[in-house]
Amino acid sequence: MKQYNIVAPICSVSEVEPVLKAGAGEVYFGIMPENWIKKYGNADFISRRQNEKAHISTYNDLSGIARIANDYGCESTLALNVCYSENQMPYIYEILNEWEARGGHSVITADMEVLLWLDGKGSRLKRQLSVMTGIFNKHSVGFFRQFDISRVVLPRELSMGEIREFMAYTNREVDYEIIVMFQKCEFIDSFCRFYHSVAEEHGCQMTFLCGNMKMNHLSNNDLLTPFCAACKLYALRETGITHFKIAGRAYPPELIIKAVGFIKQTLDYYSPSYADIQHNYKSIFGHSCRIKNCYYR
Amino acid sequence: MEICYKIDFREPDKIEIPSCKRIYFGHETCEKLLPEFNEIEQLLELSGKRNLELTFVTPFLTDKGIEKVMRFLEELKTVVRDFEIVVSDWGLLRLISSDKIGIPVVSRFLTGQQTDFRLKRFEKIPPVEMAEHLASCTLLKKQSLAFLDRYNIERFELSNTLQTVQTDGCEKYRYSLHVPFVPLSIFRTCPENFDFNHIRENCNSRTCKRNRVEWSNPASGYKIYCIDNALYYANPDYETTLHSHTYIDRLVCDAAAPFL
Numbered sequence: 131m132k133q134y135n136i137v138a139p140i141c142s143v144s145e146v147e148p149v150l151k152a153g154a155g156e157v158y159f160g161i162m163p164e165n166w167i168k169k170y171g172n173a174d175f176i177s178r179r180q181n182e183k184a185h186i187s188t189y190n191d192l193s194g195i196a197r198i199a200n201d202y203g204c205e206s207t208l209a210l211n212v213c214y215s216e217n218q219m220p221y222i223y224e225i226l227n228e229w230e231a232r233g234g235h236s237v238i239t240a241d242m243e244v245l246l247w248l249d250g251k252g253s254r255l256k257r258q259l260s261v262m263t264g265i266f267n268k269h270s271v272g273f274f275r276q277f278d279i280s281r282v283v284l285p286r287e288l289s290m291g292e293i294r295e296f297m298a299y300t301n302r303e304v305d306y307e308i309i310v311m312f313q314k315c316e317f318i319d320s321f322c323r324f325y326h327s328v329a330e331e332h333g334c335q336m337t338f339l340c341g342n343m344k345m346n347h348l349s350n351n352d353l354l355t356p357f358c359a360a361c362k363l364y365a366l367r368e369t370g371i372t373h374f375k376i377a378g379r380a381y382p383p384e385l386i387i388k389a390v391g392f393i394k395q396t397l398d399y400y401s402p403s404y405a406d407i408q409h410n411y412k413s414i415f416g417h418s419c420r421i422k423n424c425y426y427r
Numbered sequence: 428m429e430i431c432y433k434i435d436f437r438e439p440d441k442i443e444i445p446s447c448k449r450i451y452f453g454h455e456t457c458e459k460l461l462p463e464f465n466e467i468e469q470l471l472e473l474s475g476k477r478n479l480e481l482t483f484v485t486p487f488l489t490d491k492g493i494e495k496v497m498r499f500l501e502e503l504k505t506v507v508r509d510f511e512i513v514v515s516d517w518g519l520l521r522l523i524s525s526d527k528i529g530i531p532v533v534s535r536f537l538t539g540q541q542t543d544f545r546l547k548r549f550e551k552i553p554p555v556e557m558a559e560h561l562a563s564c565t566l567l568k569k570q571s572l573a574f575l576d577r578y579n580i581e582r583f584e585l586s587n588t589l590q591t592v593q594t595d596g597c598e599k600y601r602y603s604l605h606v607p608f609v610p611l612s613i614f615r616t617c618p619e620n621f622d623f624n625h626i627r628e629n630c631n632s633r634t635c636k637r638n639r640v641e642w643s644n645p646a647s648g649y650k651i652y653c654i655d656n657a658l659y660y661a662n663p664d665y666e667t668t669l670h671s672h673t674y675i676d677r678l679v680c681d682a683a684a685p686f687l
Contacts, residue, residue, distance in 0.1 A: 168554070169556040169557065170556065213539045213565035213566065214565055215568075217560065218560060241565070241571075242571040242574065243568045243569075243570050246574055264487055266487050266488060266518075267489055267490045268490055268518070269517075269522050270518035270521075271518075273521040274517065287615045316615055317614060317615070318487075321487065321536055321612060323541060323610065323611055325545055325546055333612055337645060338644055339643045339644075340640055340641070345642075
């Protein structure tokens with residue numbers, strides 16, 4: 131099997147080194163500059179994460195992240211992974227120019243305009259297609275191959291059967307990544323149009339009434355018993371997926387480090403039993419895993 | 428203004444639709460709820476009898492789904508000369524373009540509208556850039572549109588969002604406005620299978636009845652509609668949108684929820 135890589139989230143320069151030491155081979159992060167917040171607030175309009183605390187805020191931070199990742203021989207990836215309106219593009223282009231000039235490696239995007247712009251300027255930034263793009267079939271990969279993409283992040287809504295089918299016939303000139311820890315949602319990322327702000331409930335957190343039935347928190351808070359795909363890692367690697375992403379930007383850094391360690395242990399252990407994985411989960415996160423928090427069944 | 432009706436092949440009794448020139452059929456959120464070719468016999472009969480144009484609506488598609496759609500289209504083109512295909516999947520757009528099947532239309536799931544019903548309040552809250560963003564369609568940008576020209580896109584589908592919608596600078600295209608239901612989100616699986624362990628590919632959609640359930644969100648006071656595997660809110664006031672948008676030349680109404 132091909133070499134794997136764990137891709138971990140960070141929200142500040144100080145978090146880069148600990149997650150790389152824990153076993154991540156790549157970090158990803160978002161940026162929310164002050165001038166952006168003045169115009170568009172701190173909802174998820176610059177990356178698919180609300181709150182300035184989930185982002186770095188300055189261009190100097192870009193330099194710091196790229197430098198530490200380089201020192202470790204690892205990649206660093208900037209998440210600009212939503213789609214933007216025409217008037218927002220100058221802000222995005224400025225950020226991309228700064229990221230490239232300061233030694234950044236890659237960008238995660240879902241916006242065709244960003245891909246076209248990077249192509250047009252001959253950027254050396256690698257382009258990863260976000261889960262927000264909604265790549266559910268091999269022909270969509272073919273469509274985006276026109277933009278020189280290097281990696282596709284698969285939708286987390288796919289079942290194991292659908293992943294196997296997708297990977298069996300898809301283009302192997304690009305790498306494939308899949309989310310393996312935290313934050314599974316009832317809604318499909320690429321088709322969710324709910325407003326994700328700091329102060330208000332997200333669509334998946336709202337209370338809905340249906341007749342006498344009350345539906346509360348459709349998606350679960352997973353800080354205690356994280357959503358997880360550890361039991362499926364071996365099968366996912368067998369399909370040809372090489373990059374395993376930890377979700378949860380702005381989750382406590384110590385939890386992210388634990389998650390990186392847990393996924394690395396599971397990947398490094400040749401075909402561990404479910405019992406071993408579950409035992410390890412409990413010893414690391416302090417609670418038994420729950421079947422309802424499984425990814426990719 | 429062209430008025431069209433969207434019909435559901437699972438409700439043949441609702442197929443008696445008001446006067447119109449075009450009907451939309453298919454499904455916009457679930458590939459399992461797309462018809463097989465032998466299930467649209469009644470629809471084809473009606474279309475022939477009343478000289479109705481056809482628009483086939485498709486959702487996001489897995490590899491299995493895309494194969495099913497392509498088989499369906501191969502059969503459809505043997506009996507209907509010109510028809511539109513609403514695409515919610517870039518892979519399908521690529522395929523129908525290379526195979527020269529149908530007239531491609533970009534679905535309202537790809538045009539990039541912000542649709543949360545809470546966003547209307549930003550119309551009156553500065554800065555103005557926020558309101559402009561929320562009324563925009565993120566796909567409708569110069570370079571992206573120039574790129575999409577190679578796929579012969581002439582029409583984009585829009586939702587009748589409360590904060591209205593702008594397509595400034597994209598006047599060479601035509602736009603359809605869907606009323607009254609505005610999509611908020613698509614579930615991984617139908618709410619009746621509301622359970623993270625339910626495997627979507629195991630859905631037996633052939634027994635799945637059209638499922639429109641009224642939900643509400645007590646905090647907002649808005650009525651929400653769960654239709655099959657997606658959530659919508661309703662905004663029947665299309666006149667406000669039409670007033671501010673001169674390039675909409677088509678209204679797409681739901682035959683099962685008439686309001687015009």
